Ligand code: SF4
């Protein structure tokens with residue numbers, strides 16, 4: 001790992017992902033049978049090694065393709081920062097589910113400009129946490145993690161290294 005060069009070419013990652021769908025399906029099953037704590041330990045170790053080698057400001061791909069969820073407090077804080085009433089903010093940016101869930105109403109996120117978040121201090125918890133590889137219970141997030149395998153270089157490289165470390169073919 002000392003001379004690790006991550007794959008950051010989004011097109012190549014996307015192509016590789018398309019060609020390796022069956023392999024990834026087998027890998028998810030393989031992982032689901034492993035010990036939770038051991039998987040978390042390995043994922044967190046690899047995330048700590050790999051994340052610093054990838055520049056999110058050069059990528060910004062999650063902000064272009066994530067369905068961003070936010071809560072009432074986050075919406076109110078950002079509306080205040082933008083000098084908007086909640087009514088105006090909600091009408092301009094939000095889509096609301098019947099269960100009270102709120103998501104941004106478009107992709108890419110309207111607060112992304114030149115690959116940078118223009119509301120960085122007010123970005124939402126989901127934005128701060130993504131891709132969430134530092135958090136426990138990785139196995140409970142296999143579905144969402146693999147949903148972004150083809151578009152997040154951090155997830156892609158960490159997953160490929162897990163395969164190597166676990167000797168998965
Ligand atoms: S709020 Fe900022 S960090 Fe979150 S998705 Fe939008 S641009 Fe990205």
Ligand code: SF4
Pocket residue numbers: 054055056057059060061062063130131151152153154155
């Ligand atoms: S978290 Fe992943 S998709 Fe988002 S900017 Fe960083 S490398 Fe790109």
